Every structure is written in C-alpha cells, then in structure tokens.
Amino acid sequence: MYWIINENIEFRPGIKKLTSAHNPEVNVTLTTPASRCLLLLLEASPNVVLQQDFFKKVWEEEGMLVPANTLYQNISIVRRGLRAVGETDQKLIATIPRKGFQIDGGVKIAIEEEIVQPTPTSIHIINNDVQNMIPGIFDPTDEHIHHELHPASAVVPKKIPVTCNEKFRSWQISALVIVISFLAGFFSTNAIWNMNKESAFFDSYTLVESDNGCHFHTKDDSHSSNTPYLKYKSLILDSGLNCKNYPWVYFPTSLTSPTLTALVCRHEYTTKSSPGCISLYITGVNDDN
Incomplete structure (x- = not known):
C-alpha cells in the first residue's frame, strides 16, 4: 500500500520514500521520525494531528522524550521533501498555531495497493498419442478429429529407443550446464558485492x-x-x-x-x-x- 499526494507524489511508508509519479528518478528518502510524522498526517487527513499525538506515536512509544523543536525540524524535513519531489511551492502541510499540523485542505490524497500480476500457466502437450491427451479437450472417438490426426496417407513415425549411454551423456551435459551456471552466478554476485561494499560510516x-x-x-x-x-x-x-x-x-x-x-x-x-x-x-x- 502506498499514498498518492496531489496526483504527482507517491509516498511509500515501508521504505520511507517520496517519489515523483511522473519521474521516478526524482525521489527523497525521509528519516524514520519524519516518515512517521507524514504517515500520521495522511491517516488523519483532513483532521488536525495534535502535537502531543506526534510526540506519543513517533517518539514516546519508542522510549524517547524529545523537545518541541525536534517535532518542528521533522515537519520541516517532510515539507522540503514534498516540495522537491512535487516540484512545487504549494503549501501541502498547514500549521495550526498552538495545536499541531494537518494536510492542507486543497491537497488531494489517495491510497493505492501494489498489484502483483499472476504468472500465466502454460499447458504443453508433448505426446503425439491422442489417447494420452487431456480428457475433454480432444475426444479420440470423434470421427472428424480422427481423420485429421490419422489421414490414410499419413505415415506414423516410429519411436527410436534411447540407449543407456545416450541417457548418461545427456545427464552429464545437463549437470555440467547447472554447475557452470551456478559458478557464474556466484562469482558475478561476489564481484558486485565487493564493488559496492563500503566501510560503515560510523567506523x-x-x-x-x-x-x-x-x-x-x-x-x-x-x-x-x-x-x-x-x-x-x-x-x-x-x-x-x-x-x-x-x-x-x-x-x-x-x-x-x-x-x-x-x-x-x-x-x-x-x-x-x-x-x-x-x-x-x-x-x-x-x-x-
């Protein structure tokens, strides 16, 4: 689930990210407290979120007591992020003096759910024998189908037996392909990991x-x-x-x-x-x- 703000800003609270709906390359990642503040405002809209509700749900439930200035700074972070991603100077969050904050009345808000497309299922018929086909799709007793599949001039191919050596060779080739694919994936992943690995900032x-x-x-x-x-x-x-x-x-x-x-x-x-x-x-x- 994600939020759409003014039809041009997407907010995904799970990853704390604001993204332009028209240009995904324009995005801002919020701090954890700022993301929680924005989520409270969206869930309560169009009502006002009181200051004490921010302190309780964003910080106190996490075991933190913070000064009022911390709340103002995180609301400022949210406002800057919305302006940058929405590429607008429109006021999106209104300040209610001595009470709290709310989403401005002129802002459009919608909730969307991520849609996962199901993987299509394919049915493959690999046996030429009509008797082994899926019942209900082809009826081998049907005269029309019988003549279509077995005309008088048709030559029925003979099954060529596969020797044990050929089966073993085929198994060897398949196993070799699997091993090569695994090693290639392992070394590629390891190389990418080492290239992107950086020392921790707080080292x-x-x-x-x-x-x-x-x-x-x-x-x-x-x-x-x-x-x-x-x-x-x-x-x-x-x-x-x-x-x-x-x-x-x-x-x-x-x-x-x-x-x-x-x-x-x-x-x-x-x-x-x-x-x-x-x-x-x-x-x-x-x-x-």
Missing part, C-alpha cells in the same frame, strides 16, 4: 565511555583540546534518552556548529544491518561561544 567514531547503560561514540570535529564532549553528552541525556532502549549513541563534536545531531540506536551500528536508529536534533548548543 570513524570512537567509543569514549559507557555511562548508565549508554555507550557514547564520538568523532572530534573541533580540532581543539577544548572538546565540548561533556557538554554534548549532558544535553543528550537531558533530552530524555532512555539508555535501556537506545544504548548506542553516536555524535560529532564541534565548537562552531549551532546544532547537535545525534543518532541513537537499539543495536551497535557496525554489527547490525538494521540497528534501529532514530535521530535527535538539539539547536543553540554553541550560542554562548
């Missing part, structure tokens, strides 16, 4: 310490001995992070960046293909510098 992050169940990984972007690590750690913990549900924390340190962006995960990022991460944004972290 450059270092485990600094483990505190109360949280494992803090960071990358020093400050290029200074006066690292803001302790300050950033305190801001992350004060956001309401639940170390039991999200024990793996990754964030860079910088003395000049006005925003702290942290990735908090259920599993270690380098050891799991699906670590279950969500993003945490904190602004104004270096306003006092």
Whole structure:
C-alpha cells in the first residue's frame, strides 16, 4: 500500500520514500521520525494531528522524550521533501498555531495497493498419442478429429529407443550446464558485492565511555583540546534518552556548529544491518561561544 499526494507524489511508508509519479528518478528518502510524522498526517487527513499525538506515536512509544523543536525540524524535513519531489511551492502541510499540523485542505490524497500480476500457466502437450491427451479437450472417438490426426496417407513415425549411454551423456551435459551456471552466478554476485561494499560510516567514531547503560561514540570535529564532549553528552541525556532502549549513541563534536545531531540506536551500528536508529536534533548548543 502506498499514498498518492496531489496526483504527482507517491509516498511509500515501508521504505520511507517520496517519489515523483511522473519521474521516478526524482525521489527523497525521509528519516524514520519524519516518515512517521507524514504517515500520521495522511491517516488523519483532513483532521488536525495534535502535537502531543506526534510526540506519543513517533517518539514516546519508542522510549524517547524529545523537545518541541525536534517535532518542528521533522515537519520541516517532510515539507522540503514534498516540495522537491512535487516540484512545487504549494503549501501541502498547514500549521495550526498552538495545536499541531494537518494536510492542507486543497491537497488531494489517495491510497493505492501494489498489484502483483499472476504468472500465466502454460499447458504443453508433448505426446503425439491422442489417447494420452487431456480428457475433454480432444475426444479420440470423434470421427472428424480422427481423420485429421490419422489421414490414410499419413505415415506414423516410429519411436527410436534411447540407449543407456545416450541417457548418461545427456545427464552429464545437463549437470555440467547447472554447475557452470551456478559458478557464474556466484562469482558475478561476489564481484558486485565487493564493488559496492563500503566501510560503515560510523567506523570513524570512537567509543569514549559507557555511562548508565549508554555507550557514547564520538568523532572530534573541533580540532581543539577544548572538546565540548561533556557538554554534548549532558544535553543528550537531558533530552530524555532512555539508555535501556537506545544504548548506542553516536555524535560529532564541534565548537562552531549551532546544532547537535545525534543518532541513537537499539543495536551497535557496525554489527547490525538494521540497528534501529532514530535521530535527535538539539539547536543553540554553541550560542554562548
């Protein structure tokens, strides 16, 4: 199931992707919280989604407590994605002051289901003997069919017996083809895998310490001995992070960046293909510098 917005934007919540209905090459992948926010808006349309509903269903049910600014930032991500894919400046998400957000009244919304075409079934008759054909399709007692299949001048071919050596040779050829196909597929897949394999992004992050169940990984972007690590750690913990549900924390340190962006995960990022991460944004972290 996927959503169609204004007849020119497709939203597939399962893969968190916005795609142009007219040009599939134009697409945007949303963050997990942003995708959940958009899904809530579409499901509730044309009604308003209250701010507390966003906090509860997007973050609190995942064990996170986040500031109001995090909600605004994710709504902004959704708006930018819709504008980029829809190639329009039309307002698609309306802000209801002191209440929440809703899909704008002029926006058309539809739900579509993926249609899987069934594979056609073919029936092949491989026996020339009419007696072995499928009953009900050909009746060998029918005089017209009998004469069509066995005219007086027709020559009935004789069956040529197949020797054991020929059967064995045929089996050898089939087995050889199967082995060659398997090896070709194996080496092709392995080559493609190695070409596309990249080192994990968070390999450059270092485990600094483990505190109360949280494992803090960071990358020093400050290029200074006066690292803001302790300050950033305190801001992350004060956001309401639940170390039991999200024990793996990754964030860079910088003395000049006005925003702290942290990735908090259920599993270690380098050891799991699906670590279950969500993003945490904190602004104004270096306003006092």
